[in-house]
Each structure stands twice: as structure tokens, then as C-alpha cells.
Amino acid sequence: MVISRNSRLVVSLLVALFLIILSFMVMPTHKLRNDSGQMYAARNLALKWLTIVDQEKQNRGILSDLESNLPLRNLLGSEFTPVTTTLGSPEAKELSINPDFAALVVRFLHEAGIDSSKRVGVTISGSFPALSISTLAALQTLHVDAVVFSSLGASSYGANQTGALWIDYERWLMKSGGLKYRSSVVTYGGENDNGSAIYPEGLAMMDSSLEDFKDLLFIPTSLEASVASKAKIFNSNKIDLLINIGGNQASLGGCSHSRRIPPGLNYHLPHCEHSNRGLILELNAQGIPVIHLLNIRELAIEYGIQTTYGEDPETSSILYTEFQINKAYIIISLLLISMSAWWIKLAKE
Numbered sequence: 001m002v003i004s005r006n007s008r009l010v011v012s013l014l015v016a017l018f019l020i021i022l023s024f025m026v027m028p029t030h031k032l033r034n035d036s037g038q039m040y041a042a043r044n045l046a047l048k049w050l051t052i053v054d055q056e057k058q059n060r061g062i063l064s065d066l067e068s069n070l071p072l073r074n075l076l077g078s079e080f081t082p083v084t085t086t087l088g089s090p091e092a093k094e095l096s097i098n099p100d101f102a103a104l105v106v107r108f109l110h111e112a113g114i115d116s117s118k119r120v121g122v123t124i125s126g127s128f129p130a131l132s133i134s135t136l137a138a139l140q141t142l143h144v145d146a147v148v149f150s151s152l153g154a155s156s157y158g159a160n161q162t163g164a165l166w167i168d169y170e171r172w173l174m175k176s177g178g179l180k181y182r183s184s185v186v187t188y189g190g191e192n193d194n195g196s197a198i199y200p201e202g203l204a205m206m207d208s209s210l211e212d213f214k215d216l217l218f219i220p221t222s223l224e225a226s227v228a229s230k231a232k233i234f235n236s237n238k239i240d241l242l243i244n245i246g247g248n249q250a251s252l253g254g255c256s257h258s259r260r261i262p263p264g265l266n267y268h269l270p271h272c273e274h275s276n277r278g279l280i281l282e283l284n285a286q287g288i289p290v291i292h293l294l295n296i297r298e299l300a301i302e303y304g305i306q307t308t309y310g311e312d313p314e315t316s317s318i319l320y321t322e323f324q325i326n327k328a329y330i331i332i333s334l335l336l337i338s339m340s341a342w343w344i345k346l347a348k349e
Contacts, residue, residue, distance in 0.1 A: 035110050036320045038141055039103035046102035046137035049177045050075055050130060056172045062164045066090055066157050072097050075130045077160040082202030085190045086247070088127060088155030095296060096130040100305045100316050105138035105243070107303075107319070108265045108291045112241050116143040121239040122181075123230070123279060125189060125246030126154030126166040131293050132245050133169070136181050147237045148181050149230055151248045152206045153189025153198060158246075165209045185233065186216040193226040193250040194219050223276055226250040231282050242283050243291040253278025263295045264302075 033039065054072040057063065064076040068090075076093050078084075114120060120139065124132045132150075139146050152167060154160040159169055167186060173179035188195025188206055195203050210217055220226035227250050234242070244251045252258040254276035261269055261280060269284045280290050299305065304318030 033322050039106045039320055042102040042106045042138040042141040043099045045141055046099040046134040049133045049173050052177045053169050057164055062161050070094055076157045079156045081160045082199040083153055083160045083205055085153040086155045088157050090157055093157040096128050098305055100319055101131055102134035102137045103319055104303055105135050112289050114241055118240040119145040120241045121234040122146050122148045122243045123251045124150040125248040126152050127158040127246040129159040129166055129169050135243055140180055146181050148183045149185045150183040151187045151189030162205050167209050185218050187218050189248055192223045227279050227282055230279050241289050244280055245293045247294055251279045261292050263292050263299050266290045
């Protein structure tokens with residue numbers, strides 16, 4: 001029986017249509033990432049630590065004045081206190097409590113090739129204490145060595161209440177949560193990273209929280225001095241990556257380039273030669289990648305982290321998975337298409 005060219009073309013088109021329909025069923029598949037176990041472990045540790053801090057503040061009668069129905073709402077501070085440096089978004093502060101950010105940091109660390117043989121630098125401001133807790137949970141889960149700097153100034157609803165600044169959170173977690181990291185340098189933060197624009201009452205609040213950590217306090221003479229000193233310490237410790245949390249001025253710097261630093265993992269940032277460029281741009285110019293945790297709503301949308309939630313945040317369905325291509329299907333499809341083309345070519349006019 002001789003099959004005409006037109007008949008062969010119709011059969012080939014049907015085969016192609018079948019493959020297209022099948023592709024919708026077998027191609028767009030997601031599977032759990034190989035490091036999903038560590039991501040979930042980091043999330044659980046972050047949730048434990050967030051709960052410890054929330055409970056510690058409640059026990060001390062230090063409650064957030066942000067009206068919110070979120071669990072762990074007392075991770076947040078007040079709208080304004082003497083240590084408040086800038087205005088902060090209530091929505092961003094609520095979002096930051098989601099422990100999925102610990103899993104996201106694990107994912108970023110692995111993408112950057114960071115494991116227990118590496119060392120990272122961490123710069124923390126008091127503005128996003130929940131993000132800082134999630135970051136440290138991710139590092140501790142992966143047993144990564146870290147050099148930590150922190151500043152005590154905080155934007156609205158950050159760690160800005162009397163007796164509940166970032167250094168207090170850190171102390172509580174070391175005592176009750178098994179936190180293995182401790183700030184090696186602490187600054188007042190704010191303008192020039194030295195508290196020059198912070199109310200005297202705010203500096204007194206900071207000094208009170210630093211009573212047991214006076215040896216950690218560094219008061220730079222200028223923004224440039226703060227950046228240079230911190231960069232020198234990080235360089236001497238040979239860090240492989242920098243994680244920045246919040247908007248500390250020494251981290252961001254005073255040049256316009258800092259506003260173009262995208263959130264997430266960055267390998268190559270805009271080149272900047274300004275004398276007041278921040279620590280992020282200074283170290284990145286040396287080839288050190290940066291995980292920047294600011295403007296986190298963009299990250300939440302990209303990785304499916306819940307931006308609004310009620311009593312309990314739902315775990316992201318995207319963050320812990322990766323897109324999987326069915327290579328066997330692609331090979332078989334290409335073979336069938338090639339055979340169909342060859343079959344049509346063999347047909348007689």
C-alpha cells in the first residue's frame with residue numbers, strides 16, 4: 001500500500017499535535033530542590049527563634065504598637081522611639097516575620113556556592129530584626145562561619161524599644177535559643193553610622209542595652225571611616241560573601257548607586273568610584289558577591305513567599321522546588337519529529 005505525501009503530512013501533523021498536548025502534561029514539572037531539607041530546617045529554626053524573642057518581649061511587657069493580627073507580632077517595635085532613624089513600611093515589617101525568608105537565604109547561599117568551608121560577612125541594622133534572625137538561622141543550619149556587624153538604630157517598627165534593641169534580641173537567642181553567632185562590632189547607626197542625628201535619649205537607650213557589650217561599640221568619626229574600618233575587618237577575615245540586612249548607611253553608602261542595588265543575590269553591581277560608596281559596593285568591587293535583603297516585597301513575589309496572611313503563614317509552594325525538564329521526553333520527541341520528516345521526504349509525488 002502506497003501512502004501519499006499528503007497522508008504522511010497529516011499523520012505527521014497529528015503526531016506533532018499529540019506531542020504538544022503531551023508536553024503540557026509531562027513538561028512543566030516541579031520537584032523539591034536537593035537542599036529542601038536544609039531549607040525547611042532553617043525555616044523551623046527561624047520560627048523557633050522568632051517565637052523566643054516574641055515571648056521574651058511579652059514577658060518583659062514590651063509590646064509592639066503596630067495594630068496587626070499576625071502571630072509573633074511583637075517581633076516588631078514601635079512607630080517612633082528615640083532610636084528611630086527613618087520611617088519604615090508597616091507592610092514590609094509584617095512580611096519580614098515570615099520564616100520562609102530563612103529558606104530563601106539557604107537557597108541564595110547554595111546558589112553562591114557557600115557551604116561550611118566558607119566564611120561570610122553579615123551586616124545587620126535594627127530595622128529588620130526578623131530578617132536578621134532568619135538569616136542567622138540559615139547560616140547556623142548550614143554551619144557557615146560568619147563575621148557579624150550590627151547597628152542599633154532602627155526604622156519604624158524595627159527593634160527600637162527600650163530594652164529590646166537588636167543586641168538584646170541577640171543576647172536572648174544566645175541564652176535561650178542556642179544562637180552561635182555574636183556581633184563582633186556594634187555601631188549606633190543612623191547618620192554617618194555614629195548616631196550623630198539620634199536623640200540623646202536614644203543613645204542612652206543604646207548604651208543601656210550595651211552595658212554588657214561595651215567592648216563591641218565602635219563610634220566612627222565619619223561615614224567613610226566606618227566603611228573603611230568594616231571593610232578592613234571583613235578583608236582580614238577573608239569573607240567569601242556579604243549578606244546585608246536593612247538600610248544601615250555604612251552598608252549602603254551616600255551615593256546614588258546604592259538605590260540601584262537589587263534585592264537578592266548579586267554578583268556584579270553598578271560600578272561606583274565615589275568616596276562615600278558603601279560597604280556593599282566597596283566589597284562587591286573586590287569581587288565579593290552580596291545577598292541584599294531590602295525591598296523584600298520583590299523577593300516575596302518572585303519566590304512565592306506569602307505577602308499577606310492571617311494567623312499562620314502558608315509555606316511557599318515555589319521556594320522549595322525547582323523546574324525540572326524531562327530530558328527523555330525531549331529526546332523521544334525529537335526522534336519522532338525527525339522520523340516523521342524523513343518519512344514525508346520518502347513519499348513519492
